Amino acid sequence: MPDLSMCDNDECPKRKKCYRFCAVPFKDWQCWTHFELEEYQGGCFLPNRPGDKLSALGNAEEEKNV
Secondary structure (H helix, E strand, O other), X not given: XXXXXXXXXXXXXXXXXXXXXXXXXXXXXXXXXOOOHHHHHHOOOOEOOOOOOEOHHHHHHHHHOO
């Protein structure tokens, strides 16, 4: 379970590489935020790292960019 607010903005150009979008959410207690694109400069982007547990959506989208 990621200990952070996950992002549900599926229009963000950084979503495929962002842990807030790609992480596997905790099914019962996950906090969600709709980060806006202009907030990207404010530090909401967290890059995926090797070894991160990513959702199927995150993995599928990541594979498309390889």
